[in-house]
Amino acid sequence: xxxxxxxxxxxxxxxxxxxxxxxxxxxxxxxxxxxxxxxVERVTAIAKSISPxxxxxxxxxxxxxxxxxxxxxxxxxxxxxxxxGIFYAFQIPKPDYIQLVPVEGLxxxxxxxxxxxxxxxxxxxxxxxRWAKCVVTTFDAGGQCGINGGCEYDEFGYKRIAWWxxxxxxxxxAELMNRYYTPSLDAAKKExxxxxxxxxxxxxxxxxxxxxxxxxxxxxxQLNKEDAGDRYDFESVLDECGFHYKEExxxxxxxxxxxxxxxx
Ligand SMILES: C[S@@+](CC[C@H](N)C(=O)[O-])C[C@H]1O[C@@H](n2cnc3c(N)ncnc32)[C@H](O)[C@@H]1O
Numbered sequence: 718x719x720x721x722x723x724x725x726x727x728x729x730x731x732x733x734x735x736x737x738x739x740x741x742x743x744x745x746x747x748x749x750x751x752x753x754x755x756x757v758e759r760v761t762a763i764a765k766s767i768s769p770x771x772x773x774x775x776x777x778x779x780x781x782x783x784x785x786x787x788x789x790x791x792x793x794x795x796x797x798x799x800x801x802g803i804f805y806a807f808q809i810p811k812p813d814y815i816q817l818v819p820v821e822g823l824x825x826x827x828x829x830x831x832x833x834x835x836x837x838x839x840x841x842x843x844x845x846x847r848w849a850k851c852v853v854t855t856f857d858a859g860g861q862c863g864i865n866g867g868c869e870y871d872e873f874g875y876k877r878i879a880w881w882x883x884x885x886x887x888x889x890x891a892e893l894m895n896r897y898y899t900p901s902l903d904a905a906k907k908e909x910x911x912x913x914x915x916x917x918x919x920x921x922x923x924x925x926x927x928x929x930x931x932x933x934x935x936x937x938x939q940l941n942k943e944d945a946g947d948r949y950d951f952e953s954v955l956d957e958c959g960f961h962y963k964e965e966x967x968x969x970x971x972x973x974x975x976x977x978x979x980x981x
Pocket of ligand 1: 744832
């Protein structure tokens with residue numbers, strides 16, 4: 718971590734273009750999944766479909782980049798993070814709404830647990846499933862949820878309601894590297910590589926049977942009023958890298974459109 722933090726500081730000292738840091742140093746400056754404002758709105762609408770004043774916890778929230786956005790809509794949302802050292806080692810203030818406890822310390826019911834990208838091999842499901850009515854989880858396709866870990870909650874009595882696909886930070890990072898940080902690539906080669914871009918991050922929405930239909934309706938209502946034009950500044954990088962809202966990626970099999978919600 719010390720080495721990564723030093724590299725992050727050195728990168729910032731070179732005054733990189735706006736928002737590149739969040740896709741090159743996701744832990745320090747962003748998140749492991751690339752998101753838009755519509756994702757925050759979907760997740761918070763799901764929480765509000767369970768209760769008008771829902772309880773929400775971001776499990777393994779790191780510095781809380783996504784959580785901070787969620788709190789603009791759910792001011793009582795909290796996060797839990799097991800590594801207190803990430804704040805103290807780099808003198809980064811820890812917000813009061815992030816508790817330094819492992820997920821195993823969760824001890825009361827929660828309407829929505831958000832599990833944003835666990836490390837391969839980490840399996841948070843059992844403690845989360847003990848308390849949450851709904852779980853929204855994001856994970857990378859291709860090995861992250863392997864033999865020792867897991868991302869799917871069906872076996873814990875949940876029903877998957879819906880899912881959608883977005884890029885992971887690695888997908889965006891690869892595009893940024895090709896475009897800005899690999900001077901040896903000529904324009905034709907860059908264009909050829911851009912055609913191969915793909916998006917590996919999935920968002921799955923799981924619900925207990927008693928709240929499933931409310932969540933389905935709540936998410937549908939949110940999608941009907943979704944306005945992708947209302948966005949965060951950093952979404953410009955996603956557009957520039959060819960990860961537009963509802964963009965269809967030829968290199969993908971199956972559901973090819975980014976951010977398109979598929980109901981189960
Ligand atoms: C890959 S990072 C993801 C951070 C953030 N959710 C994101 O997507 O950018 C995983 C985080 O989960 C935390 N973590 C790992 N095991 C945990 C546990 N048992 N309880 C709480 N947090 C945990 C790690 O310390 C780390 O900050």
